[in-house]
Amino acid sequence: MKSDRRSFIAASVLSVGALSFPASTRAVEISVNQDGAKEISIRGRVVCLTEELDKTFNVMPDCANRGHVYSIKTAEGxxxxxxxxDSAAAVWMDQRFRVRDLQVTGRSFPESDFIEVINFQSWVDNRLHDLYYFCDVCMITTFKPGPCECCQDPVVFRETPAGENSQI
Ligand SMILES: [Zn+2]
Ligand SMILES: [Zn+2]
Incomplete structure (x- = not known):
């Protein structure tokens, strides 16, 4: 059920990616659902909110014990x-997601600043790329690292120009 929704959303993400985003790094609203949630696209880099706030407001982070509050920070701040x-797990599990210029498709909700990640993409040389993991044996694509759900071999990180990979 969940994976059906993911693949449906991934298809819409690809079509949005093909539009190529403007230079602006503001959140782009893709759609508003009847329940009030909005599908948005934002460009930025991963930061830990606690550590960011600590720079200015001295909030005394305890990330080692409490975990990082990973967040996307846009160029505007x-x-x-x-x-x-689970859809955001790669940020916690794979350092590569924390050093890239990301384009994140997600849902934002009324009364909250948190967003639910639907899909991560990256910018490389001004070109949008898809980020995913792949099992070469089973030809299975997944969105987080770990053993292949089919053969249990570790899946391999891939970053390919958006829209060029027919496997996702
Ligand atoms: Zn932290
Ligand atoms: Zn496999």
Whole structure:
């Protein structure tokens, strides 16, 4: 059920990616759902909200014990904390997601700043790329590292120009 929704959303993400985003790094609203949630696209880099706030407000982070509050910070300085969902797991699990210029498709909700990640992409040489993991044996794509759900071999990180990979 969940994976059906993901693949449906991934298809819409690809079509949005093909539009190529303007230079602006503001959140782009893709759609508003009847329940009030908005599908948005934001460009930025991963930061820890606690550590960011500590720079100015001295909030005394305890990330080692409490965990990082990973967030997307845009070039304008707006910070969107990420809900710790399975769809966002790669940020916690793979350092590569924390050093890239990301384009994040997600849902934002009324009364909250947190966003639910739907999909991560990256910018490389001004070109949008898809980020995913792949099992070469089973030809299976996944969105987080770990053993392949089919053969249990570790899946391999991939970053390919958006829209060029027919496997996702
Ligand atoms: Zn932290
Ligand atoms: Zn496999």
């Amino acid at each position: 707006r910070i969107y904390p990420l809900l710790p969902t």
